[in-house]
Amino acid sequence: MQYILPLWPAYPELFMLAMVCAILVADLFVSDDNRIITYALTQAALAGCFAITWLTITGEPIHTFSGMFVDDLMSDVLKLFTYLGVMVMLVYSRAYIATRGLFRGEFFVLVLFATLGMMIMISANHLLTLYLGLELLALSLYALVALQRDSAIATEAAMKYFVLGALASGMLLYGMSMIYGATGTLEITRLSEIVFDGGGKDVVLVFGLVFIVAGLGFKLGAVPFHMWVPDVYHGAPTAVTLFIGSAPKLAAFAFVIRLLVQGLGAEQLLAEWQQMLIVMAVLSMAIGNITAIAQTNLKRMLAYSTISHMGFLLLGILSGDLNGYGSGMFYVVVYVLMNLGTFGMIMLLSRSGFEAENLEDFKGLNQRNPWYAFLMLLLMFSMAGMPPTVGFYAKLSVLQAVVNAGYLWLAVVAVLFSLIGAFYYLRIVRLMYFETPQDTAPIVPRADARVLLAANGLAVLVLGIFPERLMALCMYSIQASLYVTQ
Amino acid sequence: MLLGFPLLSLAIWVPIIAGVAVLFTGSDRNAHVARVIALIGSVLGFVVTLPLYFGFDPLASGFQFVELSPWIESFSVNYHLGIDGISLLLILLNSFTTLLVVIAGWQVIRERVAQYMAAFLILSGFMNGVFSALDALLFYVFFEATLIPMFIVIGVWGGPNRVYAAVKFFLYTLLGSLLSLVALIYLYNVSGGSFSLQEFYRLPLSLGAQILIFLAFMMAFAVKVPMWPVHTWLPDAHVEAPTGGSVVLAAIMLKLGGYGFLRLSLPITPDASQYLAGFVIALSLIAVVYIGLVALVQSDMKKLIAYSSISHMGFVTLGIFIFNVHGIEGAIVQMISHGFVSGALFLCVGVLYDRLHSRQIADYGGVVNKMPVFSALFMLFAMANSGLPGTSGFVGEFMVIMGAMKANFWYAFLAATTLIFGAAYTLWMYKRVIFGAVANSRVAELQDINMREFLVLALLAIAVLAMGIYPNPFVEVLHTSVNDLIAHVMQSKLPVQ
Numbered sequence: 005m006q007y008i009l010p011l012w013p014a015y016p017e018l019f020m021l022a023m024v025c026a027i028l029v030a031d032l033f034v035s036d037d038n039r040i041i042t043y044a045l046t047q048a049a050l051a052g053c054f055a056i057t058w059l060t061i062t063g064e065p066i067h068t069f070s071g072m073f074v075d076d077l078m079s080d081v082l083k084l085f086t087y088l089g090v091m092v093m094l095v096y097s098r099a100y101i102a103t104r105g106l107f108r109g110e111f112f113v114l115v116l117f118a119t120l121g122m123m124i125m126i127s128a129n130h131l132l133t134l135y136l137g138l139e140l141l142a143l144s145l146y147a148l149v150a151l152q153r154d155s156a157i158a159t160e161a162a163m164k165y166f167v168l169g170a171l172a173s174g175m176l177l178y179g180m181s182m183i184y185g186a187t188g189t190l191e192i193t194r195l196s197e198i199v200f201d202g203g204g205k206d207v208v209l210v211f212g213l214v215f216i217v218a219g220l221g222f223k224l225g226a227v228p229f230h231m232w233v234p235d236v237y238h239g240a241p242t243a244v245t246l247f248i249g250s251a252p253k254l255a256a257f258a259f260v261i262r263l264l265v266q267g268l269g270a271e272q273l274l275a276e277w278q279q280m281l282i283v284m285a286v287l288s289m290a291i292g293n294i295t296a297i298a299q300t301n302l303k304r305m306l307a308y309s310t311i312s313h314m315g316f317l318l319l320g321i322l323s324g325d326l327n328g329y330g331s332g333m334f335y336v337v338v339y340v341l342m343n344l345g346t347f348g349m350i351m352l353l354s355r356s357g358f359e360a361e362n363l364e365d366f367k368g369l370n371q372r373n374p375w376y377a378f379l380m381l382l383l384m385f386s387m388a389g390m391p392p393t394v395g396f397y398a399k400l401s402v403l404q405a406v407v408n409a410g411y412l413w414l415a416v417v418a419v420l421f422s423l424i425g426a427f428y429y430l431r432i433v434r435l436m437y438f439e440t441p442q443d444t445a446p447i448v449p450r451a452d453a454r455v456l457l458a459a460n461g462l463a464v465l466v467l468g469i470f471p472e473r474l475m476a477l478c479m480y481s482i483q484a485s486l487y488v489t490q
Numbered sequence: 491m492l493l494g495f496p497l498l499s500l501a502i503w504v505p506i507i508a509g510v511a512v513l514f515t516g517s518d519r520n521a522h523v524a525r526v527i528a529l530i531g532s533v534l535g536f537v538v539t540l541p542l543y544f545g546f547d548p549l550a551s552g553f554q555f556v557e558l559s560p561w562i563e564s565f566s567v568n569y570h571l572g573i574d575g576i577s578l579l580l581i582l583l584n585s586f587t588t589l590l591v592v593i594a595g596w597q598v599i600r601e602r603v604a605q606y607m608a609a610f611l612i613l614s615g616f617m618n619g620v621f622s623a624l625d626a627l628l629f630y631v632f633f634e635a636t637l638i639p640m641f642i643v644i645g646v647w648g649g650p651n652r653v654y655a656a657v658k659f660f661l662y663t664l665l666g667s668l669l670s671l672v673a674l675i676y677l678y679n680v681s682g683g684s685f686s687l688q689e690f691y692r693l694p695l696s697l698g699a700q701i702l703i704f705l706a707f708m709m710a711f712a713v714k715v716p717m718w719p720v721h722t723w724l725p726d727a728h729v730e731a732p733t734g735g736s737v738v739l740a741a742i743m744l745k746l747g748g749y750g751f752l753r754l755s756l757p758i759t760p761d762a763s764q765y766l767a768g769f770v771i772a773l774s775l776i777a778v779v780y781i782g783l784v785a786l787v788q789s790d791m792k793k794l795i796a797y798s799s800i801s802h803m804g805f806v807t808l809g810i811f812i813f814n815v816h817g818i819e820g821a822i823v824q825m826i827s828h829g830f831v832s833g834a835l836f837l838c839v840g841v842l843y844d845r846l847h848s849r850q851i852a853d854y855g856g857v858v859n860k861m862p863v864f865s866a867l868f869m870l871f872a873m874a875n876s877g878l879p880g881t882s883g884f885v886g887e888f889m890v891i892m893g894a895m896k897a898n899f900w901y902a903f904l905a906a907t908t909l910i911f912g913a914a915y916t917l918w919m920y921k922r923v924i925f926g927a928v929a930n931s932r933v934a935e936l937q938d939i940n941m942r943e944f945l946v947l948a949l950l951a952i953a954v955l956a957m958g959i960y961p962n963p964f965v966e967v968l969h970t971s972v973n974d975l976i977a978h979v980m981q982s983k984l985p986v987q
Contacts, residue, residue, distance in 0.1 A: 370602075370605075370646075374516070374517075374605070381638075385638060390634055390635070390637070390638065390664075391630070391631035391632075391634045391635050392631055392635050396631070396634070397562070400565075400627075400671070400675070401564075401565070403671070403672065403675050404565070404675050404678065404679070407672065407675045407676055407679055408679050412672070412676065415672045415675065416669070416672055419668040419669065419671060419672055420668070422668065423661065423664055423665050423668055426660070426661065426664055427657075427661060430641075430657060430660060430661075433641075433642075434645060434653055434656070434657065437642055437645055437646050438645040438646060438652065438653050438656070471562055472561065472562045472563055472564060475562065475564045475565075476563065476564050479564055
């Protein structure tokens with residue numbers, strides 16, 4: 005029993021697991037008319053996890069389960085944002101999934117299982133724990149994408165996602181096995197000690213690293229491993245697209261930090277993966293931004309925009325110092341915030357039998373409803389990285405880290421691609437403000453979604469005027485969690 | 491008594507808050523309320539800048555009305571404001587112009603009035619922010635943020651080709667400023683983690699680094715000024731923008747570029763500025779001469795004034811990069827004067843456009859017969875644009891030419907050709923539009939300007955004449971700042987070997 009002690013750092017995960025099982029059973033006894041109970045229980049589970057995580061923050065890294073699980077400040081902060089992201093996503097999706105027959109127990113249970121997977125990934129201190137969390141997340145997501153089973157496009161997307169995702173998992177596992185072969189351990193803390201002591205020259209280790217980076221590339225959706233992203237974003241029901249595009253990015257960030265930085269962050273290996281990340285970052289920004297221009301489907305466009313954002317995120321990580329990791333964390337949190345708002349907007353304009361997923365559907369939004377147009381304007385300018393929105397500071401902090409690491413040319417490349425990116429975000433603003441509406445149906449969101457969307461849009465602006473708190477939080481939590489391994 | 495009171499913050503935030511308040515009036519059913527709030531906001535915004543002028547000590551070096559409080563501590567960015575003589579005049583010009591634009595749009599704008607007024611008020615606040623920021627990041631944030639309202643103004647209330655013009659305007663200027671952001675981040679790292687401009691001023695930099703930084707800044711500011719050959723967005727933006735948009739664009743937004751040169755390029759990279767001065771001067775002279783000739787052949791009044799703006803702004807960059815008191819003071823005076831004159835000319839074209847819905851010179855003729863008051867005012871501004879002594883246009887051009895003469899005769903010679911070309915294109919346009927027999931039946935139905943239009947143009951006429959006849963109040967606040975700037979530029983910042 006002492007191997008799994010202390011147990012309390014894992015309370016949020018345990019609570020979540022218990023709640024998911026309870027909801028799974030409880031949902032059997034709820035009729036379709038009362039499905040709202042399942043919804044409320046789901047929100048309660050997330051809120052409960054939030055409270056538990058909040059109450060158990062210590063700021064010190066605490067290892068448990070024989071070193072397979074870690075609870076540090078970074079994991080706590082990322083988990084808190086994950087819960088928030090999932091809760092917001094559920095509120096935005098509620099009307100959308102209700103009109104599409106997805107307001108069912110499976111949806112909520114799968115979302116919660118995915119969330120549990122993310123929590124495990126975020127707190128993993130062992131390659132197997134990481135892998136378990138990842139698979140729990142991925143399997144839930146495959147099922148979520150395919151949930152609308154009569155839709156051919158969704159099924160196709162799910163199939164593609166599953167096949168490519170399985171391939172990526174295979175690569176990751178293969179890479180992990182090589183690392184195990186080279187170092188004899190799977191525990192990240194132990195691994196980093198061995199690598200720091202000079203075990204990194206081993207060719208097998210570097211070979212394993214290549215597979216790991218490729219696997220990470222798949223999960224992040226970075227070029228050249230991005231093929232699944234546009235199809236999945238496009239094919240999945242918008243609620244699921246929102247889910248895939250938001251909280252899992254936080255987990256993916258933790259995944260990269262745990263594996264590359266904490267596990268394989270020793271100097272000689274850092275130089276290896278830095279080079280790979282540079283290639284992936286530049287390609288992601290290039291292909292993501294340029295291809296996005298040609299899209300007429302908003303969800304596809306946002307998929308390519310995600311790819312470019314992941315490229316930017318990689319820039320922060322490849323800077324290779326605490327400052328860079330902190331900026332990466334800030335970037336990903338801000339990205340999730342913007343992404344939630346944007347997809348929330350798409351679902352706001354969708355209604356029964358109509359998907360507002362083409363760019364045209366945003367035409368003249370300013371005449372239909374100036375308030376929502378304004379919120380979308382804020383979100384788009386934030387995505388483009390324009391001050392005074394928070395997206396600017398996210399880009400700024402990453403660029404600062406990149407320049408600080410001596411990659412001035414990368415910073416120049418990054419800003420040039422964000423200029424290209426500005427073009428297609430601008431196009432949405434243009435459609436909303438400069439064109440006359442095609443679709444004149446009144447926009448009648450639920451009150452909770454309306455309030456939350458307003459808060460989300462304004463948060464982009466308010467955090468843009470006062471970015472200090474969030475920025476400092478990210479920087480500090482990275483410092484508090486990583487200084488041991490540096 | 492005025493010290494310690496956050497006047498600069500008021501100058502920035504009063505218009506912005508007023509703009510937000512205007513937005514809350516919502517739809518066009520409350521258009522009148524929106525107009526009234528906008529007027530109150532712009533008057534207040536102008537009034538709060540007046541104590542800046544009267545409380546300003548023209549003899550003191552350094553920045554005045556300084557406000558400093560931490561903003562983003564992770565990046566040691568401060569909310570650091572302060573002005574010298576250069577920014578003072580531009581802030582006054584900006585707040586004054588915003589007031590005029592609000593009045594000028596009073597009846598003309600009928601659709602989405604609240605958004606129109608709000609965009610200009612918020613824009614005005616942002617631009618005051620640019621002119622008073624002493625922290626590089628704060629400067630950049632305001633500088634970039636100005637794009638958003640202007641983009642909306644051009645795109646929503648603009649002419650038929652407005653979407654193209656708005657997007658071109660936005661991307662063109664964004665390209666320039668993004669590169670300057672990289673330069674600022676580089677400076678932040680080199681300076682050991684500070685975005686303070688005064689810190690940057692002291693920072694020793696090698697010539698190679700200075701040149702790269704200078705070029706990055708130049709990308710931002712040259713596009714904004716705009717200098718030849720990156721001026722092509724301006725005629726499009728001007729032609730498509732509504733009158734108010736053109737006025738603000740010409741009167742203030744272009745000055746952000748000139749101001750950027752003075753506030754960032756010159757003091758941060760003095761050696762590179764001198765090293766590359768010949769290059770910038772060459773571009774400026776091309777703008778003055780070549781763009782002057784281009785203006786001559788325009789058939790669209792707004793386009794003509796747009797090209798004239800580029801040509802006049804060539805004077806500004808020329809004056810800045812000859813590095814003597816006359817040149818730089820002349821450049822600043824020219825910026826202010828151009829703010830009045832080009833703003834007034836765009837308003838005049840706006841007056842005609844509101845009546846006939848055409849900007850083509852060929853559609854007019856003999857307007858004086860129907861609109862004598864208007865024609866008289868238009869005359870004054872046309873004369874000022876061609877640099878007639880006694881108008882503000884003369885003072886700046888004369889000072890710059892004088893400064894150029896000290897530097898190099900041929901600079902002065904080429905610059906002086908503008909007095910000919912400027913007079914040629916402006917007066918020729920004036921002649922074709924105003925004089926002669928009444929050209930067609932539509933011109934015959936023209937009504938002279940009403941009280942509101944008269945008020946706006948008369949205010950500008952007073953400013954143009956006052957500055958032309960007695961420029962001292964404008965120039966005297968500049969002396970110390972300009973002398974300090976030149977002394978700073980003359981000091982090499984190359985690291986001691």
